[in-house]
Amino acid sequence: MTGPASAARDLMPAERQEAIVRKASLVRIVRVSDLAAEFGVHEMTIRRDLEVLAERGLVERIHGGARMLEQSGLEASFLIRASSHVAEKADIAQTALTFVHDGDTVAFDASTSALAMVRGLAGRNVNAIVLSLDAAEELARTDVPFVLVGGSFHLPARSFVGPLAGRQLERLHPDTVFLSAKGFSARSGFTDAHLAEVETKERLIAAASLVVVLLDHSKFGREALGTFAHADEVDIVVTDSEPEPEFRATFERAGVQLIVTGQDQDDS
Numbered sequence: 001m002t003g004p005a006s007a008a009r010d011l012m013p014a015e016r017q018e019a020i021v022r023k024a025s026l027v028r029i030v031r032v033s034d035l036a037a038e039f040g041v042h043e044m045t046i047r048r049d050l051e052v053l054a055e056r057g058l059v060e061r062i063h064g065g066a067r068m069l070e071q072s073g074l075e076a077s078f079l080i081r082a083s084s085h086v087a088e089k090a091d092i093a094q095t096a097l098t099f100v101h102d103g104d105t106v107a108f109d110a111s112t113s114a115l116a117m118v119r120g121l122a123g124r125n126v127n128a129i130v131l132s133l134d135a136a137e138e139l140a141r142t143d144v145p146f147v148l149v150g151g152s153f154h155l156p157a158r159s160f161v162g163p164l165a166g167r168q169l170e171r172l173h174p175d176t177v178f179l180s181a182k183g184f185s186a187r188s189g190f191t192d193a194h195l196a197e198v199e200t201k202e203r204l205i206a207a208a209s210l211v212v213v214l215l216d217h218s219k220f221g222r223e224a225l226g227t228f229a230h231a232d233e234v235d236i237v238v239t240d241s242e243p244e245p246e247f248r249a250t251f252e253r254a255g256v257q258l259i260v261t262g263q264d265q266d267d268s
Contacts, residue, residue: 110159111180177208183222
C-alpha cells in the first residue's frame with residue numbers, strides 16, 4: 001500500500017512527534033484516535049509519543065489526547081524547532097565535541113544544535129560562553145563555569161541579542177565557536193531568518209579562533225533572510241549525511257573541512 005497513509009506509517013518516532021507538535025500548534029487540542037488514524041499506527045504508539053512530548057514540555061496530556069501548553073506562537077515555534085531532527089543533532093553534537101579540548105573557552109550561539117552540544121559538556125574541563133537562556137539553564141546544573149552574554153531577550157530563539165550583547169562579545173575571545181544556521185547555499189552562504197541573530201553570529205565568528213558550523217542535512221539548499229557568513233569565513237562544517245556534490249565542492253574551494261557523522265574523517 002502506498003500513499004499518504006503508508007508514508008505517515010513509515011515515519012520515525014522523532015519525525016512523528018514533530019508532526020504531532022506542529023498539528024497541536026495549529027489546532028491546539030489533538031486526539032489519540034485521530035492521530036492514530038492519521039499516522040496509521042496503534043493508539044498505544046500515539047500515547048507513548050504524547051508522553052514523550054509532555055515530558056519535554058511541548059504538550060499537556062488531557063483525557064483522550066493532548067493540548068498545546070499556554071504559550072505564545074513564538075515560544076511554540078522554538079519548541080517545534082527543538083523537536084526537529086533530534087537524532088541528527090545529537091549525532092552532530094557528539095562529533096563536534098571532539099573539537100573541544102581541556103582548558104578551552106568555547107562559545108555557542110542560541111541554536112538548538114548548539115544546545116545539544118552544551119548538554120554534552122558536563123564534566124569537561126572547559127569554560128563556556130552562551131547567549132541562550134536554555135544553554136545557561138543546562139550549564140547551571142553542571143560544574144562547567146560559564147558566561148551568559150546579556151542583552152535584549154529575543155523570544156523566537158530564547159536568546160540575548162542587540163548592542164549590549166555585541167559590546168560584550170567584542171571583549172571576549174573564545175578558542176572555538178559552535179553555531180548553526182537556518183540554511184546554507186553556495187550563493188548566500190550561511191543564513192538566518194532573524195537579523196538580530198545574524199548580527200550576533202557575525203560577532204561570535206569575529207571573536208573566535210576556530211569556527212565550527214553544525215548543519216543538519218535539512219539546511220542544505222535553503223536560504224533565510226540574512227547572511228552571517230560565507231563558506232570562506234568558517235573552518236569546519238559538521239553534518240549528519242553526505243551533502244550534494246555542489247556543496248562539498250563549495251567547501252573544498254573555500255578550504256572548509258567537511259565532516260559527516262559516522263564517516264572516517266580521512267574520508268569526509
